[in-house]
Amino acid sequence: MDATVVLHQSVGGIQLCGCDSSSGSVKILGNSSLRSISKCFADDTGFFRRGYCNFKPYRLHITRASTPHTSWADQAAISTSPNTTNNTRRTPGEAALILIRHGESLWNEKNLFTGCVDVPLTKKGVDEAIEAGKRISNIPVDVIYTSSLIRAQMTAMLAMTQHSRKKVPIIIHKESEQAEAWTQIYSEDTKKQSIPVITSWQLNERMYGELQGLNKQETAERYGKEKVHEWRRSFDIPPPSGESLEMCSERAVAYFREHVEPHLQLGKHVMVAAHGNSLRSIIMYLDKLTTQEVISLELSTGIPLLYIYKDGTFMKRGSPVGPTEAGVYAYTNNLARYRQELDEIVH
Template sequence: MAAAISHSALVSGQSHHWDAKNSGFQKRMGNVRLVSAGSCYSDNQRARLVCASGAQSSMLQPVQLPSSGDRSHSPKKSSESALILIRHGESLWNEKNLFTGCVDVPLTPKGVEEAIEAGKRICNIPIDMIYTSSLIRAQMTAMLAMMQHRHKKIPIIMHNESEQAHRWSQIYSEETLKQSIPVITAWQLNERMYGELQGLNKQETADRFGKEQVHEWRRSYDIPPPNGESLEMCAERAVAYFKEQVSS
């Protein structure tokens, strides 16, 4: 999912900060630069972390951004934000070579290590907002990554599914809010739904239906697997969410 968006793009967007009085967010307009783990950013710039559930476990190659010591990049441009994209670590079904899709399975010990390593790569980038899919493998990746951050802020999952859930999860300490990072979960960031392939072994499926047919289901843009989502259908919901919630 995350790999579907160019990591070198510069898009118009917004960042968010806590509104302590309302325990909510206010939008701050600016520019959002898409980067991957491993880039350097100065302290006066802010980043949002997106952990999506992709079709496979991998990390984007680092994009080298100017450090605070680069005079050609003015540190006064605090309206510019970084958007960090992290793929989830290895899941239990990745390990078993199964089609996972929207089945909610956790990380393996290796996946935990991968999430921790990703966190180390972004530990010096200020982060004030986190978006993840609704799947536990993406949420585990985000939480484990943020445990490595030098600012030691606490990621807190926001529960806005109902008025009661929102009310019950309110934070009333302004100081605590300053030490927290809101985590927004969204099903629109989930991995594509693989339909009748979910839970099947990838090699056995290729042996049964043929490599060309399985390759078409997995890699064609507009051809979905049986009763599943095509990449086009998946992109429609993910890109729409990005435009409406992250960059609009």
């Protein structure tokens, strides 16, 4: 029995629409039974790979007899059209990117190597996150990306409590079909007043291996200051059983390019809350830093950095000092219009 017959029986219907190789796509509706089928064919025949048939490019549309529910996460976070959840007009390819290193954590306070250990913020870290939110309170945010670690997620959530739009950041759970189904939002008005938060381990702090949980000063005394400095500040030398900055950069930048950058290209405004080394890696990519320049780059906890994406280029604008900083809103037409709308709402 060929692949088309199996698909017809299990899914309900299949349409193959010709398209050029640059725009081939897969649109799947009601994929509960498709998952098991695609697993059978994807590796052996490549039938689903990038929406192409083995013989020539196709756009593949698969539908079920019944009309399924499309999740808010799919609509808001992975849509191929500009976000329409607020009234701000957009110019594709012109958007704001906010990067925030998490506030002080409990292990930062204790001077311990933290890495990928999931440690929450201190009281000071909470205050830093709230202050960061005040700095970006009048800069639009359509989608938020954080690492999978609680200190980055706390920072993003606390920062958004200060935002002038008062939209609610909601973490998207897609770890299972049940988690996705149970967290659906069924009010369109509520969706419009919400911001999707996508978490990803690829944005985690670099994994410090056998140093995690050790006191930094005691570790320097045990192994020597030069060796510990080499582990912490070299680009390609990892700590024992851990990641180098180069290894961290490979995963963080690849994720940024695949998931975050497409939003910016569509004119969506993005905030990324992450960690010293994952953000250092992304900044290396944005600013085209050398391996020597990036190892000397220091990022303060809880201080947002603003970039403007325009015409395929990232322009660094430093850290906003607060909602009254007029210069921030002169960077793009989008931000100028956004600030004007806010003023009209207030007055």
